[in-house]
Amino acid sequence: MPVDLFTEKIDQNKSIEPRDPMPDDYRYHLIRQISQHAHSEVIGMQPEGNWITRAPSLRSKMILLAKIQDEGGHGLYLYSAAETLGISREEMIEQLQTGKARYSNIFNYPALTWADIGAIGWLVDGAAIVNQVMLQRTSYGPYARAMVRICKEESFHQRQGYEIMAKMAAGTPEQHEMAQDALNRWWAPALMMFGPPDAESLHSKKAFQWKIKRESNDALRQKFIDKTVQQTEVIGLKIPDPGLRFNEETGHYETSPLNWDEFYRVINGNGPCNRQRIEHHKKVHAEGQWVREAAAAYAEKLRTGVLEQ
Amino acid sequence: MTKKDALFQYCLRLGDDAVVLGHRLAELCSRGPFLEEDLALTNIALDLTGQAQLFFLYAAELDNKGQSADDLVYRRPERQFYNHLLCEQPNTDFGYTIVRQFLFSAYHCFLLEDLCTSQDEHLADISKKALKESRYHLSHATDWMVRLGQGTKESKQRAQQALDALWMYTGELFEMDDIDLQLLEANVAADLHTIRNMWQQEIAQTLKRAGLQQPEDNFMQTGSRKGVHTEHLGHLLAEMQSLVRAYPEAAW
Ligand SMILES: [Fe+2]
Ligand SMILES: [Fe+2]
Ligand SMILES: [Fe+2]
Numbered sequence: 001m002p003v004d005l006f007t008e009k010i011d012q013n014k015s016i017e018p019r020d021p022m023p024d025d026y027r028y029h030l031i032r033q034i035s036q037h038a039h040s041e042v043i044g045m046q047p048e049g050n051w052i053t054r055a056p057s058l059r060s061k062m063i064l065l066a067k068i069q070d071e072g073g074h075g076l077y078l079y080s081a082a083e084t085l086g087i088s089r090e091e092m093i094e095q096l097q098t099g100k101a102r103y104s105n106i107f108n109y110p111a112l113t114w115a116d117i118g119a120i121g122w123l124v125d126g127a128a129i130v131n132q133v134m135l136q137r138t139s140y141g142p143y144a145r146a147m148v149r150i151c152k153e154e155s156f157h158q159r160q161g162y163e164i165m166a167k168m169a170a171g172t173p174e175q176h177e178m179a180q181d182a183l184n185r186w187w188a189p190a191l192m193m194f195g196p197p198d199a200e201s202l203h204s205k206k207a208f209q210w211k212i213k214r215e216s217n218d219a220l221r222q223k224f225i226d227k228t229v230q231q232t233e234v235i236g237l238k239i240p241d242p243g244l245r246f247n248e249e250t251g252h253y254e255t256s257p258l259n260w261d262e263f264y265r266v267i268n269g270n271g272p273c274n275r276q277r278i279e280h281h282k283k284v285h286a287e288g289q290w291v292r293e294a295a296a297a298y299a300e301k302l303r304t305g306v307l308e309q
Numbered sequence: 310m311t312k313k314d315a316l317f318q319y320c321l322r323l324g325d326d327a328v329v330l331g332h333r334l335a336e337l338c339s340r341g342p343f344l345e346e347d348l349a350l351t352n353i354a355l356d357l358t359g360q361a362q363l364f365f366l367y368a369a370e371l372d373n374k375g376q377s378a379d380d381l382v383y384r385r386p387e388r389q390f391y392n393h394l395l396c397e398q399p400n401t402d403f404g405y406t407i408v409r410q411f412l413f414s415a416y417h418c419f420l421l422e423d424l425c426t427s428q429d430e431h432l433a434d435i436s437k438k439a440l441k442e443s444r445y446h447l448s449h450a451t452d453w454m455v456r457l458g459q460g461t462k463e464s465k466q467r468a469q470q471a472l473d474a475l476w477m478y479t480g481e482l483f484e485m486d487d488i489d490l491q492l493l494e495a496n497v498a499a500d501l502h503t504i505r506n507m508w509q510q511e512i513a514q515t516l517k518r519a520g521l522q523q524p525e526d527n528f529m530q531t532g533s534r535k536g537v538h539t540e541h542l543g544h545l546l547a548e549m550q551s552l553v554r555a556y557p558e559a560a561w
Contacts, residue, residue, distance in 0.1 A: 040540055042339075042344065045338060045339040045347075046339050049339040052338050053332065053333045053335060053336055053548050054337075054548060054549065054551055054552055056383065056552040056553050056559075056561040057379045057383070058328075058358060058361065058362045058365070058378065058379055058382060059362075059379075060561055061335070061358055062355055062358050062359060062362070065338070065351055065354055065355045065356060065358065068338055068339075069348050069351050069352060069355070070352065072347055072348045072351075073348065076344055076348075079344075091461040114552055114561070125371070129368060154401075159553060164561075167560070167561065168561075171559055171560060171561075172556065172558055172559045173514050173560050174556060174559070175556070179326055216434055245502060258495050280339070284339070284341070284342075287340075287342070287402070287403075288341065288342025288343060288346075288403070289342075290403075290461070290463050290464060290467065291342035291346070291403045291457075291464070292342055292343055293460070293461050293463070294430075294456055294460025294461050294464030295456055295460065295463070297460045297461045297464075298389070298455075298460045299461050301459060302340045
């Protein structure tokens with residue numbers, strides 16, 4: 001395989017397209033990353049979907065419905081981008097359901113109050129944006145282009161989530177408490193969305209060489225922290241970290257070490273919602289089997305002329 | 310009853326249909342048979358919720374008790390909801406979801422079409438906007454009726470079962486009471502008898518294409534005009550109104 005062509009393109013910062021030669025490792029790395037990203041969008045519909053039927057106003061219900069639809073749409077773009085690498089959506093779903101493919105660990109945490117809908121938009125979508133801005137320049141063309149569309153919508157979600165938090169923080173004492181409680185629970189998991197510290201990160205080295213990844217986990221995490229601490233102060237909430245301090249010399253906020261044991265425990269299956277999320281996905285997929293079969297049978301009847309029009 | 314009061318009540322009915330059916334569809338978020346259809350169903354939920362908001366904003370304006378559109382949705386008791394019983398029926402399976410949508414959207418399109426020429430301009434404006442969306446809902450549901458009816462043995466059987474079960478809620482769509490008559494007189498409301506004929510033709514045509522059997526018009530359920538519902542609505546409202554009722558002082 002003319003891998004030299006591939007290396008040349010990478011060196012020149014040209015994007016790799018589906019028909020270009022590419023090393024198998026590159027292809028597998030991308031399939032793993034893009035499908036994981038697609039699954040995250042789709043699984044993420046569950047915790048937010050958990051609050052659609054209890055959204056407290058027509059406006060907030062519509063915003064949430066539209067947001068979750070966007071996330072499903074992101075899942076679609078990303079499945080399509082992964083398909084250009086030679087894997088089908090069915091295979092990807094199979095990998096998700098058998099635990100071979102992962103989704104973002106953040107969705108193994110529960111959405112317990114309406115403030116969680118604010119916290120998810122503000123922090124989870126906020127962290128996703130920091131990651132994804134970098135991915136708009138990732139070396140694989142279809143992935144980079146999907147990210148450009150996705151990033152625009154994610155910033156909407158982030159603002160809408162922040163608005164919910166701001167409103168609740170300024171609301172009744174109970175609302176304020178709910179907002180602070182949601183921040184307390186989502187803060188550390190959101191910081192862990194950037195992945196383990198650079199020193200421990202398994203997949204990072206090659207991803208840098210291939211220009212799939214362009215900034216380190218810790219650098220991205222720091223960006224997110226700096227931005228979020230300030231936003232938190234503005235709405236009168238507190239970052240749940242007694243060790244938080246501003247370092248005048250570096251111009252960055254410093255935080256306490258994160259509990260990575262918890263991260264690994266959750267990511268390996270023992271979080272509050274791991275089982276629930278996958279069971280939900282499997283159940284719905286199984287219930288939809290007859291519908292997909294009907295659609296396929298009907299399409300086949302049209303194709304073979306058994307039915308008209 | 311003054312014309313304003315009648316119109317207020319009329320808007321509540323229109324809004325209640327949209328908000329309740331929209332809610333049922335919203336329950337299906339992350340539960341579609343495949344991702345594209347999941348999005349299509351929640352998109353209809355979103356449209357209907359948006360339509361509901363327009364009807365309730367207008368209702369709130371007509372009402373002089375200082376209630377907001379959200380108050381009308383989130384603080385009104387079950388016995389004062391006037392949506393058709395069809396709209397509150399649960400998402401038993403995808404067959405029920407589609408049949409319910411098909412029966413309702415066909416009615417909704419003809420109704421909104423008629424209301425586009427209402428003497429009440431505001432009502433006509435809302436109807437024009439809503440009609441575009443509801444036409445899409447009908448075509449989506451119609452496509453699925455045919456797909457299910459002509460798909461597999463199982464899909465046909467499930468669609469037929471849903472149709473048989475939901476049919477008894479269709480008679481109510483065309484009931485007219487004093488409010489309808491009063492507003493019809495003023496060229497504000499729609500004549501549901503005319504709409505019924507068009508609806509029947511539309512339904513018959515699609516069922517024929519789908520190879521499904523039209524159920525007989527036997528016993529028809531009734532009650533929504535008086536706010537008497539099936540047991541399902543109370544649960545739906547309990548969930549939908551839970552936050553507002555738990556924290557009545559809070560604004561969201
Ligand atoms: Fe997304
Ligand atoms: Fe995302
Ligand atoms: Fe998002």
